[in-house]
Structures are given as structure tokens and as C-alpha cells.
Amino acid sequence: MLMLSMLIVIWLVVCMRLLPNELWRLWLTPPLKNLQTKVGNGQKQYQVLYCFVLDNIQEFLCVWEDGIGLESCMICGCAYMAIGLEDCAEDAFDFMDRFMRILKNEHTELTVSKLHTDINWDHIQYTQSLHVLHALTSFVPSLQPFKNIISKAFCIKFAIHRMGKGILPEQASHLISWFGGDYGSVLAMDTAKKYLATMYNPEDPESDYKNLHNQSGRLTYLVAGVFRLELKLNDYNKINLYFDALANEAALPTYEWFIEKAEQIVDRYMMPDAYEQVLLETLNNSAPKHLKFPVSEPFYSWRSTTATTLAGTNQTPADDESGEVKDGDADEDEPVAQSSKEKKAAGHIETAGFTGDHVLANSILFMMEYSWWIEATYAIPEVGAGNTNYVNLLLEMYCLFQYKSSKNLKDAIWNNWLVNVTGELGKWIPDDLL
Known part of the structure; x- marks a missing residue:
């Protein structure tokens, strides 16, 4: 055959x-x-x-x-x-309606302020709260049962227009992905496989760990620290013990309790207003009680510094007469060096007269922008970050939906944004089929 x-x-x-x-x-x-x-x-x-x-x-x-x-x-x-096309209203593509909307020329009145005002901040807050819960469940093993509920909330409750690829991770891990294409595409895939085979070293997993996981790891660490404050614990490492004890007694809080706490955390630590508030004492004093940041003494983390001196002298190895550190193998008869550890406070010191907190402000910026970045990478994958054409296309698309389309036309476009070639439920692909 x-x-x-x-x-x-x-x-x-x-x-x-x-x-x-x-x-x-x-x-x-x-x-x-x-x-x-x-x-x-x-x-x-x-x-x-x-x-x-x-x-x-x-x-x-x-x-x-x-x-x-x-x-x-x-x-x-x-x-x-x-x-x-499917699921289109009868008057979705009415020419006169769209033509009259274009003649109004309302898109010329678009400004950055109007674009900012039109953002659905409630929806962004709900989505960020799910990212907070996802980070917490990644940190606390006893909260793993909530991951399925969080995933369903992403796909159902907070999805404006839900479409999935139809491929589950459990199935994909047991199947072979089969790709085909023209001559150039096959060569490109072979080249990619060669690069993956030579560039990745499984004996050194840390080589890609820092690039792939340091941002999500930092978000998890910050979320754990915030939950420590919410639970009034003096160490974020005690969060696991706290929830483990509740899990052993089958007394874990409900999902509704977690989502309420997550929304409070987003309001307080992951919104633009929170960033401005933490930099200005007057804004913090006038904020509602549940959003006000407590004022206390600066926090210092302690780090150990090692001072090595030569036995019988007051010199460190760098204080040798030659100004160079001697090789340990050069003189085996040298006295054994003694090591002393000293703890010193390491922390950021604010400038005189500044009443805000730059460290907390940086943490708020990171948590806010990284949660937005996660959503952006899901919404627009596989595009060049530095390509300004995508910015122009997104602005044109915004003007199309905001000023130049009826509701039925917008619904028709979104209902046919992806294409289901196989006819099987959930198997949607982009409409670029050529």
C-alpha cells in the first residue's frame, strides 16, 4: 500500500x-x-x-x-x-448599518484615556484572582484538589467567548504528535529537532529552569507571602503546615472562601491604584481599612558573610604581600585557614523624606504586570513581541468592534473567529487554513 x-x-x-x-x-x-x-x-x-x-x-x-x-x-x-459561517443573525452583515457607522467617524475620537476607561477591570480582577489561587495551589500540596475547579473557572465562568483546542494534557502525554507539510516545512521541522537535540542537555536541567520558571516561581513566592499576612502567620513556610492540619481534619475552607480572599489580595496588591497608594503616605491614610497598608519598622533579611583568615595572622588570603591569592596546592604546609561566619542585615534603605515603600511597590508592579502578561500570551501566542504591526491590527480591531459594528456583527465575527474543520466538539483552529 x-x-x-x-x-x-x-x-x-x-x-x-x-x-x-x-x-x-x-x-x-x-x-x-x-x-x-x-x-x-x-x-x-x-x-x-x-x-x-x-x-x-x-x-x-x-x-x-x-x-x-x-x-x-x-x-x-x-x-x-x-x-x-455559522451562528450569524440575519442582519449581522447588513451593509447600510455598517456604512452609516463608518460615516459617523467616531473612531477619530479614540484617545488613550478612553481606551483605558473601556477596559473591563472587573473581568481582569476576576482573572487575576484565579492566577493568585493557581499560584497558591502550586505552593501548597494539600490544596491540589482545587486545581480542577480553578481550571473550569478559567474555561467557563470567566471566559467571554469560550473555544478550546479539544486536546487534553492527559491524552497528549500518551500520543504521538504527527505533523506534515510541504518540503520547506518538513526541513524546518527537521532543523528544529536537530537544535533541540544539541542545545538541550538533560544532565543540566538548571540551564533552562531559570529562564522558564523564575518568573512564575517569584509570583508563587509573593502570593505565599501575601497569604501569610492574611492568615496572620509569622513565616510563609508555615502556610503548608496550616493547610495540612486543616486537610487532615477535613476542614479546608471552601472554594468560595479562597476566591474571596484572592479578590481581596488583587484589590490590595495587584491593581494600579495599589501601586500609587504605596508610594504616597497621604493616599494610604485615606484608603479604606481593608485596602490600607500597615506601617511598621523596615524589614531586613539576614545574610551570612564568611571571613577567612590565615591561622596565626590577621590577614585574609587577598592580603598576602604579593596581593594575590595563593594556590592551595602550592604550599601544602600552610596552616589550615579558619572560617568565621557573621550575619549582617541586608535590606533596602529609603531616601530621607520619602514616606512610601519602593520594595512593596516593585512587588505590586510585578504581580500586576506578570498576571497581565500571562493573559496576553494566551490571547496572542506565536507572534513577534517587537512587531508593531500587531499593535496596529489590535487597534483597528478594537475600532471595528467599538465603533463600526453592530452587536450582531460582532457576535458573528466572534462565533466564526476559529474554524472547526473536523466537526468534532472543541477542535477549533485559526481560520488561516492555507
């Missing part, structure tokens, strides 16, 4: 090179006519049944036989794919 399939593919390639364009047109005409008929029937009822996705295509034509004036060349063009 494999040999037969290969022969069929070779035959098709030869036919594509040898058969005249007229024959290809005969083969392609019936499906195109069928598409034109369906589009026409929809227009007769003033309905839009298809959208069209455009993309550029390239093909490198090789010259198989030498000849005068013949040489290989790259042919570039443009093609589109027709995709059927």
Missing part, C-alpha cells in the same frame, strides 16, 4: 507538470460553480454564508531541461479559501 501511495503521488506530480492548464480548469470548474451557486443563493436571501481567507503563496518552478532563455524561477501569487 505504501508503494502504491508513493506511485500515485509521483503520478500526480508528473501530471501537474505535464497536463495543460485547460484540463486543470475542467477539474476545478465544478466545485467553483457549486461554491458560486451557494454564495448566490445566500445573497438572494440577503445572507452572507461564507467568508474568505486570503494568503500569499509561492512556488519554485525548476527547469528540468536546459534551453535557450529557460531558468528556474519563483512564482508568487495570492489565493483564498472559502469558509462557511
Whole structure:
């Protein structure tokens, strides 16, 4: 069967090179006519049944036989794919409604302040509270049962327009991912596999740990510290003991209790107002009691410093007459060095006259911006962070939904934002199918 399939593919390639364009047109005409008929029937009822996705295509034509004036060349063009639309209201694509909205020219009044005002801060707060709970469950093993509830809340309760890929991690870990593509795509995948095989060293897992996990680890540490304050514990390491004791007695708080605490933490430690409040004493004094930061003595962490002196002298190794540290193997008869440990306070000292807290302000900024970053990476994956074209496209999209579209048109666009090619529940992919 494999040999037969290969022969069929070779035959098709030869036919594509040898058969005249007229024959290809005969083969392609019936499906195109069928598409034109369906589009026409929809227009007769003033309905839009298809959208069209455009993309550029390239093909490198090789010259198989030498000849005068013949040489290989790259042919570039443009093609589109027709995709059927679903769940659209009858007047979703009404031309006059959209045309009149464009004539109003309201998008020219868009400012940064209006863009900021239009942000759904309640939804952002709810989403951040779930990230807080996710970080806490990562830190406390006895809270693992809440992870499934948090995941469902991400997908159902706080999802504005829910669409999933349809692939569960439990299934993906037991299956082989099979990829196919054109010649260039296969070469690119082979190159990626070679880089992964040579660049990653499983004997040194720390080489990628710092890059991949230090940010999420810091968020987990900060969330644990905040929960320590909420629970009135004097050490964040006691959080595990606290919840372990409750778990052993089957007395863990409910999910509603955790989400309420998480929302309070977001209000107090992960919002722009909190950042401004912690830098200005007057704002902190006028804040509500549940949002006010307590004022106390500066906190210092203690670090150990080691001073090594040569036995019988007051010199450290660097204080040698030559000004250089001697090699330990050079003189084996040297007296054994003595080591003394001394604890010194290490902490940030604020400038005179400043009544705020820069350390806490930096922690608030990190928790706030990192939780936003997580949402941004989920919303717009696989794009260049420095590509300003995406910023322009997002602004144009915002203007389309805010000023130039009716509610039915917005719903129609979002309902068809992804495409389900297989027809199976949850298997959605981007509409760029070319």
C-alpha cells in the first residue's frame, strides 16, 4: 500500500507538470460553480454564508531541461479559501448599518484615556484572582484538589467567548504528535529537532529552569507571602503546615472562601491604584481599612558573610604581600585557614523624606504586570513581541468592534473567529487554513 501511495503521488506530480492548464480548469470548474451557486443563493436571501481567507503563496518552478532563455524561477501569487459561517443573525452583515457607522467617524475620537476607561477591570480582577489561587495551589500540596475547579473557572465562568483546542494534557502525554507539510516545512521541522537535540542537555536541567520558571516561581513566592499576612502567620513556610492540619481534619475552607480572599489580595496588591497608594503616605491614610497598608519598622533579611583568615595572622588570603591569592596546592604546609561566619542585615534603605515603600511597590508592579502578561500570551501566542504591526491590527480591531459594528456583527465575527474543520466538539483552529 505504501508503494502504491508513493506511485500515485509521483503520478500526480508528473501530471501537474505535464497536463495543460485547460484540463486543470475542467477539474476545478465544478466545485467553483457549486461554491458560486451557494454564495448566490445566500445573497438572494440577503445572507452572507461564507467568508474568505486570503494568503500569499509561492512556488519554485525548476527547469528540468536546459534551453535557450529557460531558468528556474519563483512564482508568487495570492489565493483564498472559502469558509462557511455559522451562528450569524440575519442582519449581522447588513451593509447600510455598517456604512452609516463608518460615516459617523467616531473612531477619530479614540484617545488613550478612553481606551483605558473601556477596559473591563472587573473581568481582569476576576482573572487575576484565579492566577493568585493557581499560584497558591502550586505552593501548597494539600490544596491540589482545587486545581480542577480553578481550571473550569478559567474555561467557563470567566471566559467571554469560550473555544478550546479539544486536546487534553492527559491524552497528549500518551500520543504521538504527527505533523506534515510541504518540503520547506518538513526541513524546518527537521532543523528544529536537530537544535533541540544539541542545545538541550538533560544532565543540566538548571540551564533552562531559570529562564522558564523564575518568573512564575517569584509570583508563587509573593502570593505565599501575601497569604501569610492574611492568615496572620509569622513565616510563609508555615502556610503548608496550616493547610495540612486543616486537610487532615477535613476542614479546608471552601472554594468560595479562597476566591474571596484572592479578590481581596488583587484589590490590595495587584491593581494600579495599589501601586500609587504605596508610594504616597497621604493616599494610604485615606484608603479604606481593608485596602490600607500597615506601617511598621523596615524589614531586613539576614545574610551570612564568611571571613577567612590565615591561622596565626590577621590577614585574609587577598592580603598576602604579593596581593594575590595563593594556590592551595602550592604550599601544602600552610596552616589550615579558619572560617568565621557573621550575619549582617541586608535590606533596602529609603531616601530621607520619602514616606512610601519602593520594595512593596516593585512587588505590586510585578504581580500586576506578570498576571497581565500571562493573559496576553494566551490571547496572542506565536507572534513577534517587537512587531508593531500587531499593535496596529489590535487597534483597528478594537475600532471595528467599538465603533463600526453592530452587536450582531460582532457576535458573528466572534462565533466564526476559529474554524472547526473536523466537526468534532472543541477542535477549533485559526481560520488561516492555507
